Amino acid sequence: MLKAIRMPKWGLAMEEGTIVEWLRSVGDEVAEGDDLIDIETTKITNTLQATNAGRLVRIVAGDGEVMPVGALIGVLASEIADEAEVDAFIAASPVAVVEEEAEEEAAMAVQSLDIGKRINVATAGSGKPLVLLHGFSGDLNNWLFTIEGLKDAARVIAIDLPGHGASEKDVGDGSLAGLAADVAAALEELGVSDAVVAGHSLGGAVAMRLALDHPALVSKLALVCPAGLPGGFVSDDFLSGIVNAEKARDVKKALQLLVRDPDTVSRDMVDGVVKMLRLDGAQAALAVLRERMLAGGDFAALSLDALPPVTLIASRNDAIVGAPDVSALPPGWTVHWLDQAGHLPQLEAAGEVNALLRALL
Numbered sequence: 001m002l003k004a005i006r007m008p009k010w011g012l013a014m015e016e017g018t019i020v021e022w023l024r025s026v027g028d029e030v031a032e033g034d035d036l037i038d039i040e041t042t043k044i045t046n047t048l049q050a051t052n053a054g055r056l057v058r059i060v061a062g063d064g065e066v067m068p069v070g071a072l073i074g075v076l077a078s079e080i081a082d083e084a085e086v087d088a089f090i091a092a093s094p095v096a097v098v099e100e101e102a103e104e105e106a107a108m109a110v111q112s113l114d115i116g117k118r119i120n121v122a123t124a125g126s127g128k129p130l131v132l133l134h135g136f137s138g139d140l141n142n143w144l145f146t147i148e149g150l151k152d153a154a155r156v157i158a159i160d161l162p163g164h165g166a167s168e169k170d171v172g173d174g175s176l177a178g179l180a181a182d183v184a185a186a187l188e189e190l191g192v193s194d195a196v197v198a199g200h201s202l203g204g205a206v207a208m209r210l211a212l213d214h215p216a217l218v219s220k221l222a223l224v225c226p227a228g229l230p231g232g233f234v235s236d237d238f239l240s241g242i243v244n245a246e247k248a249r250d251v252k253k254a255l256q257l258l259v260r261d262p263d264t265v266s267r268d269m270v271d272g273v274v275k276m277l278r279l280d281g282a283q284a285a286l287a288v289l290r291e292r293m294l295a296g297g298d299f300a301a302l303s304l305d306a307l308p309p310v311t312l313i314a315s316r317n318d319a320i321v322g323a324p325d326v327s328a329l330p331p332g333w334t335v336h337w338l339d340q341a342g343h344l345p346q347l348e349a350a351g352e353v354n355a356l357l358r359a360l361l
Contacts, residue, residue, distance in 0.1 A: 002089045005074035007067045042268035054078045115185035120166035122158045125151030132158040135201025137242045139165030145350035163285030171285045174292035180209040198222040221310045228299030231325025239290040260342035
């Protein structure tokens with residue numbers, strides 16, 4: 001049986017992708033979950049993993065080619081197939097799978113919740129709720145590979161924190177308790193409880209505060225390079241680099257601190273942050289959050305021993321929050337170290353992060 005490998009759709013805004021490099025050659029045996037292709041989008045470069053096992057019998061689109069979402073880019077065979085069969089399979093395949101695109105877009109719902117302030121939320125899939133909280137100066141799109149990768153296994157809920165994305169720019173006093181209360185109100189509005197909550201960076205600290213203050217909402221925590229753990233730090237170079245940015249090159253310099261390979265910071269990533277900073281009240285809100293984070297009192301007040309089960313995903317190359325002191329963490333925590341990512345492993349090492357999150361569902 002022949003199976004199509006198609007250009008994936010990672011996020012609603014993705015229309016095409018560039019094949020950076022095939023990681024397998026024609027004739028190679030491929031197992032489900034194996035890395036197949038490095039693909040560059042306007043957001044970042046990510047690795048497409050095999051969804052089926054088989055032998056790679058044809059590469060339809062080679063390195064450097066730009067292909068629309070849904071386009072056939074390769075063919076796997078689960079049994080012996082001759083060249084004529086493969087040729088016929090390719091000839092019968094449409095250029096783009098419009099129906100699959102429509103189904104994916106229909107599966108993603110973006111809405112604005114009124115909880116006394118406007119909170120922007122994206123949801124996809126069904127089943128056990130998986131809540132995703134981004135970090136400082138980010139937005140829910142920081143989780144785009146996770147949303148697409150796990151919507152088959154969970155009801156994925158990605159939230160723009162106050163002061164970020166399309167949510168209202170009112171962050172109050174900037175406290176973790178205040179941010180967690182807003183997240184709690186949004187989840188209650190959605191009828192969510194007993195969720196797996198994954199928080200990145202500042203979002204990790206918010207997730208911990210949420211679990212402590214609103215325990216019925218959280219069954220497990222996944223902390224991805226979180227701020228606020230013993231032995232770590234918060235990079236003022238990054239925080240102030242964003243808050244004080246005046247030009248796109250200032251934003252790019254700050255964003256390059258986030259990743260292991262600075263070249264992965266795309267123009268689209270920079271433009272997205274620049275546009276966000278130009279929104280009324282955005283920089284003022286981030287300035288409040290920066291001061292609160294640098295003060296550190298909210299982090300020190302987190303009772304780590306009182307948290308529900310925690311999976312910590314940490315990077316050895318994290319220039320923003322550093323490496324936590326594992327010996328100072330509660331003994332029940334599960335810790336996973338990533339070697340090939342910086343502070344944004346959900347984008348830089350999406351396959352590894354998604355596999356760890358999937359195991360919690």
